[in-house]
Amino acid sequence: MLKESTYPEKYQMIQEWLPLIIQSIRKDLRQGHLKKDRAFLMQHFQGKNPNKLTIDELVAGYAPLLKEGNEELWEFFIDRWLLKHTDIYYFFEQNMKEIDEEFTELDEIELSVAKKIAEESTQQFGAKNTFIFSVLNSVVFPKEVYDQLQAAARESVVEREEPVPESSIQDHSSELKRLENRYEKKLLGLQKKYDRDVTALKKQIANLQKKLTALHE
Incomplete structure (x- = not known):
């Protein structure tokens, strides 16, 4: 044809x-x-x-x-x-x-x-x-x-290459960006807390070592 x-x-x-x-x-x-x-x-x-x-x-x-x-x-x-x-x-x-x-x-x-x-x-x-x-x-x-x-x-209603509205793509991209920012901030907060905890533990260990040294003197 x-x-x-x-x-x-x-x-x-x-x-x-x-x-x-x-x-x-x-x-x-x-x-x-x-x-x-x-x-x-x-x-x-x-x-x-x-x-x-x-x-x-x-x-x-x-x-x-x-x-x-x-x-x-x-x-x-x-x-x-x-x-x-x-x-x-x-x-x-x-x-x-x-x-x-x-x-x-x-x-x-x-x-x-x-x-x-x-x-x-x-x-x-x-x-x-x-x-x-x-x-x-x-x-x-x-x-x-x-x-x-x-x-x-x-x-046909559903096709593998059915166009996705670009507005929908932009909405999903924005939502993904917000989630990324949220988790980055959360991870940053956890990192700071971890650093503070490690510093505190180091101080406690140092104090214990001083006390042990004093006991042996």
Whole structure:
């Protein structure tokens, strides 16, 4: 189905999962693409600090260009996403080779075989990742299988890579920092108490030694 599809056509299929894709490759975008291409950063993100761009801001900046079919960006997105999901890549590669060693020449996978591959992949990697991979990598599933995968992806509630709201991450980070500070202060207090106790014991021992010396004189 997707063998001859264009990037704008791919975008129409995965646009609702673009935040999930960007969540997965956000470090590559912030610390790689945007830091290296300052002109792009200025033009599409007003020169903001890349590390402070939220997922929503990244989606807003990249979505129009992906929708237009920017080839360079598409290649970057696909390459980085696949590098983060080599397990699903190898799964598909193995299954496709069982169909045909020259699987890149296939026009469409037989329906029953395609359903089996899609089902096994969904069980291992989740419906969303299976659907995203299939679209990004132009897996030649029949339309029926794509429709089923898309429906399953929309229905799935829990995925391994479900984006965590950045506000929640910040809240947890702040709470962790407070706990660290609290325990550091507690440990510091214990250390001071330990030092005082040791000093007091040394004085007691010194006094006892003086008394013992006096008794022997």
